[in-house]
Amino acid sequence: MPVVRLLSARDVRVALPMPAAIAAVLRAFAELQRGRAVLPPRTHLDLPDQQGVALFMPSLLPETGSLGFKAITLFDRNPAIGLPGIQAVVVVFDAPTGQPRALLDGTTLTALRTGAGSAVATDLLARPDACQAAVFGAGPQGRTQLEAVCCVRPIRRAWVVDPDRATAHRFAEEMSSGLGLPVEVASSGAEALREAEIVCTATVSARPVFDDADLRPGTHVNAIGSYKPHVQEVPSATVARAKVVVDHLESALAETGDLLAPISQGVFSAESIHAELGELVLGTKPGRQNAEEITLYKSVGVAVMDLAAAAAALERAEELGLGASFEL
Numbered sequence: 001m002p003v004v005r006l007l008s009a010r011d012v013r014v015a016l017p018m019p020a021a022i023a024a025v026l027r028a029f030a031e032l033q034r035g036r037a038v039l040p041p042r043t044h045l046d047l048p049d050q051q052g053v054a055l056f057m058p059s060l061l062p063e064t065g066s067l068g069f070k071a072i073t074l075f076d077r078n079p080a081i082g083l084p085g086i087q088a089v090v091v092v093f094d095a096p097t098g099q100p101r102a103l104l105d106g107t108t109l110t111a112l113r114t115g116a117g118s119a120v121a122t123d124l125l126a127r128p129d130a131c132q133a134a135v136f137g138a139g140p141q142g143r144t145q146l147e148a149v150c151c152v153r154p155i156r157r158a159w160v161v162d163p164d165r166a167t168a169h170r171f172a173e174e175m176s177s178g179l180g181l182p183v184e185v186a187s188s189g190a191e192a193l194r195e196a197e198i199v200c201t202a203t204v205s206a207r208p209v210f211d212d213a214d215l216r217p218g219t220h221v222n223a224i225g226s227y228k229p230h231v232q233e234v235p236s237a238t239v240a241r242a243k244v245v246v247d248h249l250e251s252a253l254a255e256t257g258d259l260l261a262p263i264s265q266g267v268f269s270a271e272s273i274h275a276e277l278g279e280l281v282l283g284t285k286p287g288r289q290n291a292e293e294i295t296l297y298k299s300v301g302v303a304v305m306d307l308a309a310a311a312a313a314l315e316r317a318e319e320l321g322l323g324a325s326f327e328l
């Protein structure tokens with residue numbers, strides 16, 4: 001009988017510190033680009049009664065010896081009733097034998113791998129001297145965005161913007177002490193962007209969360225919030241003038257209003273997308289080329305990020321003896 005390891009949110013956090021998540025996700029993007037990963041389109045199950053969606057995300061990453069899937073629910077009303085908006089599990093199978101190996105908390109894993117993707121992009125696209133960051137959205141994703149960016153640039157000051165002031169203040173307090181740097185609540189997007197060189201948008205807003213005119217030359221933006229065609233976090237004018245890098249071209253063009261809105265407005269085109277992140281990782285396309293350009297990493301999230309992060313967490317958990325094991 002196969003033995004399956006069960007890893008809680010805490011186990012995942014211990015087994016997968018952010019630098020390890022960044023390394024795993026970087027390798028996943030390289031493998032995807034080399035054509036060595038299998039990534040079918042994810043299945044969307046719309047749940048209008050719950051104001052939610054469920055996504056089923058399979059993939060195979062031979063380099064990690066794993067195949068598996070993430071099943072994730074995104075329920076818009078949950079935060080108002082004290083539940084996480086995003087809840088997920090990741091199932092990992094042994095690729096050579098097809099045996100089930102593990103079930104992991106996917107909620108923590110999602111936040112870690114999404115932050116890790118932004119760290120990979122930030123490292124390749126932000127100015128080398130960038131040291132101030134702004135985060136739009138003080139939820140779980142905003143937290144790991146800032147944590148991840150701090151792993152690849154020596155951030156010494158950050159701002160957070162969120163219409164929910166109590167959440168913003170909690171974010172500022174906890175992230176300040178967790179990361180050991182001043183994190184301030186900004187009262188407007190303009191205030192947050194005045195000095196920021198790295199911007200992360202991780203909101204549930206359906207409309208752009210800042211004005212293009214407020215972006216400083218040379219800013220790098222990680223936009224991870226929009227994965228629906230009618231949802232746009234980034235102004236069309238920013239997309240139109242930025243060097244745009246996506247996590248996965250087919251998925252981004254199918255899913256995100258951040259690209260579909262400026263395309264339908266005629267100010268941007270799919271052909272103007274500079275690269276997939278994997279091309280920058282492999283060095284087949286350049287990242288930032290001068291200090292003045294605006295760069296934009298647009299992520300909708302892809303299953304190989306989850307599988308790579310899960311496989312890395314599982315390997316470490318086995319070494320540390322974390323989690324519970326049971327025979328099926």
Ligand SMILES: NC(=O)c1ccc[n+]([C@@H]2O[C@H](COP(=O)([O-])OP(=O)(O)OC[C@H]3O[C@@H](n4cnc5c(N)ncnc54)[C@H](O)[C@@H]3O)[C@@H](O)[C@H]2O)c1
Nearest residue numbers: 137139140141161162164202203204205224225299300301
């Ligand atoms: N790209 C990916 O791979 C990926 C992965 C996970 C989640 N996401 C998306 O990231 C987003 C954030 O996820 P979360 O779990 O942190 O959500 P959350 O609901 O817990 O937090 C989002 C925060 O955004 C704030 N917000 C709303 N409008 C805003 C605005 N105009 N300006 C600033 N803040 C605003 C809300 O008040 C809330 O505090 C969601 O849309 C989610 O679907 C993307």
